[in-house]
Amino acid sequence: MTCRYYSGAILDVSGSMQYGTGTFSDTEGGKWVRALLDAIDDLVTHDASNNDKVLAIGAGARRMENEAFDVIKTIALLQNDDWCDSNLQEATYGTITAIFNLLERHGAKHIRKWAEMNVVSSVITEDEAILVLRKLKEDRDFTRTFVFEYLPESCRDWVDENDTSVMGFFGYQFQRVQSSVVSSFRQATKDDISDVVKKAMSYLLRVRNDSAYPAHKAADILRGTDGGERLSPERAEKLHRKMKPYIYGSTPLYSALHNAVDLFDLFPDSEEVDKYKYLFVFSDGAPSDYGDIYKLKSKFEKRSISVIGCYMSTSTGCSIKPKQLYGTVGSDWEEGARFLFDLSSMVPTDNVPRAIFINNGWDVDINKKETKLFLHINNPENMRSAVEVVKKAMSSQDSLLDLITHVSIERYIKSENDKFKPPKQEGKTCYANAAATVMHLALVRIHKREDGYPTFESLRREIIDKFGEQGADTMDVLQTFCPKYRLHCKAIDRKEALKAVSERRPVIARFELTDYEWIEFNNIFNREPKKILSEEDIHIYSRISARKISHAVVLTSYNSDSLCLMNSKGVEWGDGGFFRVKNADVVGLEFIDVFWKENDLSEPEKQQYRQHGLDIASKLVSSLKGIKNGIYSCPLCKITSKISEFHGSLSTAVCPECQGEFDSNDGKGNIIAMNIYLTSLNN
Structure with missing residues (x-):
């Protein structure tokens, strides 16, 4: 089933943001506005699908009759080249x-x-x-x-x-x-x-029907001609200078919230699509206009829109703490904090989003059955990380389905009983490892496949028997074997690769390094397994002519900082068998997608696939209840410990008492694997 992300933000850019949010100077107030621009940037960074939508509504325009305005449209107009350097200059x-x-x-x-x-x-x-x-x-x-x-x-x-x-x-x-x-x-x-x-x-x-933008278009407008994958500090500062004459008015939050409801109503509704709808409301105070908060909350709930209230203040005069979720409002909270708390959506404390917050270092009021998606952001530098963790939590079903893939991948690279134990065969059968991995993962996405499921090991052996142990072209291999299993393959670019991964479909990544570069590559990840490789570490574009050795790996995930790839050297290498690069250009990655089409499935397979994702998510959600205070008895020493005290990998857990290793995915051990997985999200 396809996923769609409909995300929005209401940004308080009223006068209090210029001098308020604590004891701020004008310069410090500007930091908050720039942080709000970063928050919009974060909303669009992970949205790889062209069908994902983003809206950003500003509350606090100063030179407008209606003080709620379309932020993205405003940025598009402000960046025109024929506008003068000083936007305070009188008209000629x-x-x-x-x-x-x-x-x-x-x-x-x-x-x-x-x-x-x-x-x-x-x-x-x-x-x-x-x-x-x-x-x-x-x-x-x-x-x-x-x-x-x-x-x-x-x-x-x-x-x-x-x-x-x-x-x-x-x-x-x-x-x-x-x-x-x-x-x-x-x-x-x-x-x-x-x-x-x-x-x-x-x-x-003003906010119109066209104020919800495709995520990629919003990103292009926000980042301008810089061409980067994120909003640069220089660009954010320039936009703030341009916007400054038009913001820092009053705080028409009710008007902006009604605009948001109208825009969410325009998004297509289809049973064939999983939809994640969430709205961030960033503010440092109460609304200056009037409305009925309970009617608004009812509208958001009816439309399954998760509202995240983000209270921005450096004030130490109340008991609100950063990185904590609350179940009840504090008696000493300010009016603005109370408003955002009341507006925010509830989330069950025994559900997946709660576990993701916990494993990202947040405190949760575990004595309450439900907690609010209400955040206190006490520093503009923390804005982006807050948005990041909420996005993970709100797309938790997606994360649960990703778990199945990650467990499978780790089992492949572990391979205790397989002959391709690293490092002797590395560089010669990596093509088979990568091809077999993505083929198998593509096939297991077909629930109850009529032809059954060839194992990773059998696919790998079949490929090596055909192409040998001295290396082969990965595309030739896939073109040979994919038709046999009703699969397709094609070369794709970076954006298409990220889109495939966002749809839980790992892709093959190929790159070439010289002998010297390979030595340096391995040394780097032996020294710093969690390092993000960048152009400063390895210089493939300044190399002189030299013999290059090709390598095939698997792109499994990405975030705003890096691409995560699975190597074929086992969990002892790198970060549990994985490594990260800043972007595809660092080592010149080329991508190959392996997939099936709906027409390739039989009618029974189509029906089974649609139901399978919901069944898996439901089982994993139920296994998470009580994850923070839950206990688990080690199958080796029989001593009971808190679930959160176990560590290890997705396939192997380590007991905190006897330090013994056991299979974390055996029976009740699934909850151990999930806890370790959620902890790994923070890394």
């Missing part, structure tokens, strides 16, 4: 003249009489003037609205007194009634011009 007479010319042609023939050039220039910035001018040229609806709704009637055409048509007659009579307005014509004040500007900016930046 040339730009204002161009605006007047357009307005005159569309009905506002008296605009120059109503609005003097110097008054307009003192109110509107050059950036705003350019934006309005561009919109007037491109959007007839905006032009019509501007002329007939934003400008006063005295700016528009008057009906000809000599017009004898029906409309002319009624227009003449109406003009007589309005004669006092004509005789007492009043020129615009700065406040009049400011009102028009606010209405225009509201039209341009």
Whole structure:
């Protein structure tokens, strides 16, 4: 079943964010806004599917009539190259003249009489003037609205007194009634011009039906021309400087929340898709507008939207602690904290999300049956890590299904009874290890496959029998064997590889190193098993001509920091048999996907596959109850210890008392494997 992530954020950029959230200077307030931009970046970083959607609503616009606005659209408009360096610069007479010319042609023939050039220039910035001018040229609806709704009637055409048509007659009579307005014509004040500007900016930046963006498009807009995989500090600082004149207003959280509900309603609903919907609400205080929080909560619950309240404050005047989930509100909490706590969704304390929080170093009120998804962020530097752990928790069913894959992978690389024990055959049969792994994992995704499941060992042996122990081209191998098992293979790029992994489908990764580079590669991971390899460690693009040796591995997962790959040297090598690289370019990774299509399945197989994921998730969820205080009796020494005290790998657990090893996936040991898995998520 396909997964879709519909994620959103409401960002409080009100005036208190500039000087508040504790005792902040303006510079420190800017750090919070930049941290909010980082939070948006984190929402889009892991979303590899083109169907994932992201929305970001700002609460606190200063130069808008409606103070809830589309953050991503605002960023897109602010980054235009023809905008001036200082967005506080007064509008030039040339730009204002161009605006007047357009307005005159569309009905506002008296605009120059109503609005003097110097008054307009003192109110509107050059950036705003350019934006309005561009919109007037491109959007007839905006032009019509501007002329007939934003400008006063005295700016528009008057009906000809000599017009004898029906409309002319009624227009003449109406003009007589309005004669006092004509005789007492009043020129615009700065406040009049400011009102028009606010209405225009509201039209341009307000939240609309198109304010939910594909994740990849939102990422491109946010990161701009930097071309990086994350929002750079320089880019965040530049965006803050551009946004500063338009934010730090009041706090219309109710308006922003209603906008969010309307946007979530636009997302497609299908029984064929697993949907994860969550909304982060970042704020340092209570709303400045009015609403019914209980009706809002009901709307979110009805739509299965998880709401995460993020209270941003450095204040030490209350009992709220960072990295802790609460079941009840504290008596000394501030109004803003109480509001966000009430708004936040409940999560059962004996369920998977709770276990993920615990294993990422969070405290949970275990005496309560339920806890709130309410976070206290006391430092802008902690914003990204908070978003990260919540995303893991809210997509916990996905994590549970990933467990099955990870357990299988670790069993393959352990291979105590297999002949490819490292390191003697490394470099010659790695192609068979990688091909057999991804083929087998593709096949076991077909629940109750009619042709049964060839084991990893049998696939590997069949491949080696055909291609030998002296190495082979991995693509040739796959093209030979995939059709036999109703599978397909193809070369894919980096984005396609990440998308495959996000859908729980590991892919083959190939790369080449010289003899010297291989020595250095192995030395690095022998010294620092958990190191993330970067271009600073190995320089494949500056090498001189030399013999290169190819190697095939398996890409199993990724996050915002690195790609995680499975080697074929056993768990004694690297980080339990895995290694990490900063990105695909570090060692020049090339990817091959192995997959099946729906048309390749029989009708019974299709039905079984749809049900299988739900069954597995349900069983694993039930096994997690009481994970923090649960106990387990070691099958070796028979001594009972807390589950959280066991350690080891996904396939082998180590008793905290006798230090003996036993199979963590045997019977009741599944809960041990799950606890170790959740702990490993933090690494």
